[in-house]
Amino acid sequence: MNEDKSETTGQRPDDPMLDHACTMRITLAIARRQNELDLRLRRIEQALKLGGHANFPSTDE
DSSP states (O other): OOOOHHHHHSOOOOOHHHHHHHHHHHHHHHHHHHHHHHHHHHHHHHHHHTTSOOSSOOSOO
């Protein structure tokens, strides 16, 4: 009677490698988003130094 827990409880069986893989995917997604935000911030800072002209979408809409 060694059935897969995911079928009865909706949870996956304990698997350290799967936990690690999920953690790494989440970590990489967070890092990518942080890089996007850092780039956007640098563009905004440069625009402000140049008098407010920049090539980024307005958020006023």
